[in-house]
Amino acid sequence: MKTAKNKTLIVIVGPTAVGKTAMAIKLAQQFSTEIISADSRQFYRELKIGVASPSLEELSLATHHFIGNLSIHDTYNVSKYETEALQCIDEIFKTKEMAVLVGGSGLYIDAVCKGIDELPDPEEELRENIKHLYATEGITALRSQLRLLDPVYCNEVDLANPKRLMRAIEVCLTTGKPYSSFRVNQQTPREFNIVKIGLSREREELYDTINHRVDLMLEMGLLDEVKGLFPYKELNALNTVGYKEIFAYLENECSLAEAIEKIKTNSRRYAKRQLTWFRRYDDITWFEANNHTEIFDYLKIKLIK
RNA sequence: GGCGUCGUAGCUCAGUUGGUAGAGCAGAGGACUGAAAAUCCUUGUGUCACUGGUUCAAUUCCAGUCGAUGCCA
Numbered sequence: 001m002k003t004a005k006n007k008t009l010i011v012i013v014g015p016t017a018v019g020k021t022a023m024a025i026k027l028a029q030q031f032s033t034e035i036i037s038a039d040s041r042q043f044y045r046e047l048k049i050g051v052a053s054p055s056l057e058e059l060s061l062a063t064h065h066f067i068g069n070l071s072i073h074d075t076y077n078v079s080k081y082e083t084e085a086l087q088c089i090d091e092i093f094k095t096k097e098m099a100v101l102v103g104g105s106g107l108y109i110d111a112v113c114k115g116i117d118e119l120p121d122p123e124e125e126l127r128e129n130i131k132h133l134y135a136t137e138g139i140t141a142l143r144s145q146l147r148l149l150d151p152v153y154c155n156e157v158d159l160a161n162p163k164r165l166m167r168a169i170e171v172c173l174t175t176g177k178p179y180s181s182f183r184v185n186q187q188t189p190r191e192f193n194i195v196k197i198g199l200s201r202e203r204e205e206l207y208d209t210i211n212h213r214v215d216l217m218l219e220m221g222l223l224d225e226v227k228g229l230f231p232y233k234e235l236n237a238l239n240t241v242g243y244k245e246i247f248a249y250l251e252n253e254c255s256l257a258e259a260i261e262k263i264k265t266n267s268r269r270y271a272k273r274q275l276t277w278f279r280r281y282d283d284i285t286w287f288e289a290n291n292h293t294e295i296f297d298y299l300k301i302k303l304i305k
Numbered sequence: 306g307g308c309g310u311c312g313u314a315g316c317u318c319a320g321u322u323g324g325u326a327g328a329g330c331a332g333a334g335g336a337c338u339g340a341a342a343a344u345c346c347u348u349g350u351g352u353c354a355c356u357g358g359u360u361c362a363a364u365u366c367c368a369g370u371c372g373a374u375g376c377c378a
Contacts, residue, residue: 016342041342051342077339107341116338127340158336161345167338183338241342265331270342276335 007093007192008303012102013109013278014199015271017210019289021054023199024102026292027299028062033096036088037066038081038103038112041240046072046229049222050242052213072229072237079121082111093192098303106277113196115188120174122167130166130173145169150178195302198278199289210267214260217242226250241266 010027012020024035037043041051045068054067065088070076085101089112092099101112110116133141142165147154149172157164168179175182201209226246232238233247242263249259278284287295 039342040340075340078341079339081339105341107338110338119339122339158345161337163340163344164337167340171339185338236340236343239340239343243342266342268332272333273335273337273342277337277341280336 005191005193006097008098009089009112009190009192009194010098010100010299011109011113011194011196012100012199013104013106013196013274013281013284014289015206015274015278016104016267017052017213017271018199018201018206020102020104020199021052021058023289023292023295024100025054025058025062027100030296031096031098031100033098033100034063034065034092036085036092036099036101036112037064038085038101038105038108039066040081040103040105040108041237042067042103043070043076044068044072044074044237045070046232047225047237047240047243049217049220049225051240052217072232072235075124077121078107078111078116079119081108082116085112089192104274106274113190113194115190117182117184117186119171119182122170123174126173127166127170130169134162134166139165142166142169146172149173150180152178153180153183156180194283195299196281196284197295197298198281198284198286200275200286201289206271207268210271211264214242214264214267218260222246223256241270 010031012024012027014020027033028035039051041047042053043066044051047053048068054064059067066081066085085108089099089101101109103109130142133145139160139162142162143154143159146157146165146169150168153168157168159165171179171182222242223246226243227250229238229243230247230250233243238244238247245259245262245266248254248262249256254262285298287298
């Protein structure tokens, strides 16, 4: 292995709007290193205001990877991200002692830190067929199909969640083997240290910030950004808070005020889901988001070891 | 000022022909392996405005008070 075990990946996680971007930049500056983003929506260069991508000014303060590196027309997934992010980290470690991974997408963070099981990439046509089955015959059709293909997974999976069922069926059909046989769920050891830091704030304060940030997004021109993307509203990348609500307004399904309120609500819920995800980590140290000195002190001790 | 209507969960409201109450939304908790800002699951006790009266029993009936609102002056 090229990367020595004395290199360290600092991982910054936390709910949306907690202050991850600013923290990551400070760390990158302090330790003269680069930032790897793990935000599944900031990958797309067409999405800026609505996903709170780092501004040009922020981007100029530190080297960022995986910001605006994709188009909404690209198909992408966690597996590709895992491969590319690890390559990127390797590259950074050739010249730096550490790197900063920052983002709110828990699954993507996990992919980098622990790896994910080897599975085949989805086939577009097959996926469409399965979607069609669900659309025409409903979730019970998915259940009975999966029961035939993979009874083991049937006992574990949330049978009310169509996406889980569809993916499992998809894997079974492409490989001819049960989906559960691929789910070894084994951690892939990494050739670098990982230090995880969680940023948190009082719930009420976080929600105030989220609400306020949505208003700022509108002032910055979110409406125009979304209008420009209206033709592509069916793309997965645009099934995103801040966009889907305004699409509904543009289709006269609600007023603009209602759409804005909905963006705020959905952003709060997103933050809540992120917290649920990150709370289960037992290797994370939590800090008040604005307590920079405490975080730096903690890191200095961690990095000496 | 007079007359009417209303005052029930954080919000909008339903309801109890008198036996202390329930929906939607918001909120909370959880799950999560190639679509993840996605997708899915669970979750409703609140001085029924206040004070008194009638009653075995009042949030429900009666009176008064306060507040909101409409009409008339």
